[in-house]
Amino acid sequence: MPDSCFAEQLTRHLRLTNAEQAALARLEENPRKVKRGAMIQRVNDPITELFVLRQGRVMSFVILPDGSRQILRVYFPGDFIGSASTIYTRAPESLVAVSDSVICPFDKHALRRLLEEHPRVAALLFLLSNAERVSMTDRLASLGRTSAKARVAAFLLDMFHRLRVTDDSIEDSFDLKLTQEEIGDSIGLTSVHVNRMIRQMEQEGLISRTNGRFRLLDMERLEDIGHYTNRHKDMDLDWLPVG
Amino acid sequence: MPDSCFAEQLTRHLRLTNAEQAALARLEENPRKVKRGAMIQRVNDPITELFVLRQGRVMSFVILPDGSRQILRVYFPGDFIGSASTIYTRAPESLVAVSDSVICPFDKHALRRLLEEHPRVAALLFLLSNAERVSMTDRLASLGRTSAKARVAAFLLDMFHRLRVTDDSIEDSFDLKLTQEEIGDSIGLTSVHVNRMIRQMEQEGLISRTNGRFRLLDMERLEDIGHYTNRHKDMDLDWLPVG
DNA sequence: AATAGTCGTTACGATGGCAAAACGCCTTGA
């Protein structure tokens, strides 16, 4: 395992000095194992710490008064969790481990000191946050303006590409580790309808499933159906020069 | 008019030194008038500049292949427009003036230099971006999991509170300057259905309209219907100390 | 063996989209 999952993921997109890498690695000095289903943070909890995810899956969500759940984001190894917590004193969203995971909590004030000592990291986090915002707007358009089938297609493609960023072993099949209900709660559908769409897409030869692993058979058609655009190629990697 | 709309809005949330305020004011040295309906940026345009909005209304949106439009965000005076542009070389979204407006374009590299000379501003922008992300997740939950009526209620409340941040003259009635079609494209509904909901809420005494101005008559019930939570009171204003 | 969790499947019904037309209101121009 690398010294810093977070730095490792960052360097897929942006350039870091050795000092910055070392500083980021210090955020991951206290790994903690959490079991599938364990709550890491609840809405309205006073915020004292943020996290880096090393292994497994974590997701953020909110529960509406009528009991329905909206999953906001699924986190993968190397992801920085809880950026929302930097600007609020109480958690605006809950965090739960979707599968057995290893998270690295660090103090909110430790992050502030890091930003003071390594000002360029603040700019990097600003950029990262903007990228996350764009991916959020893509989901907004998906939820607001597309059919159930398009949402499922876009969701699978998004998960596939995000998994590949940190996991080189992924070729064309991957273990999502999400139930169909969790997929539905991510894209604003019921598990019943997610199931309908998945089976339909299987019959059409778009995807296949073998013991829980998805395989995307026809990328091109999936991207078409899901109105999916991979934004990675448009990233401005050198805007913020090194050192 | 203040030297810097942007700095003025920022200081509603966060503390700025005089030097930082002056640096931000320099972003607004080139005001430009744009007419209602004028395109400021198109999807996939190479990005060279970002904007601060001084007067009027600007919105960002995307058009899906089937021609439908998702409005991503409505910007008000004092808003920083185009944070998405910092990390991409091509615009991921279009920008259009919703009403006659004054925008202040500035070079993308001028922003980079500003971040280098005033490292704390990078951290402030990081925080601001995180706040925007949270407001985006609120909309995600609204689109994914709530009824048409709830979305309209939440949208009106959101616009009302955001307008009040920079416009002290607003008491309880306000001029949204958006058509019902634009409201629909913001919250994933057709203009027909937006109209249905607005008239229904009028009849129920929740809101009223007089020559284009909305008046929110029953805040409490609106917040209830829209599952609206005002997050402003939970902001962590002092996490990043001054200077 | 028992229990719990996930997936598969069906029938039924509500929510909200679509198409089309009329209405009101403002602007422009004679």
Place this chain on the structure above:
DNA sequence: TCAAGGCGTTTTGCCATCGTAACGACTATT
């Protein structure tokens, strides 16, 4: 002052999409 046009709103009927409820099958865990 009136007419013409454009734009946004209002209204209607029809119907597709997607949600709800309910149950059975399958698997893993205890």
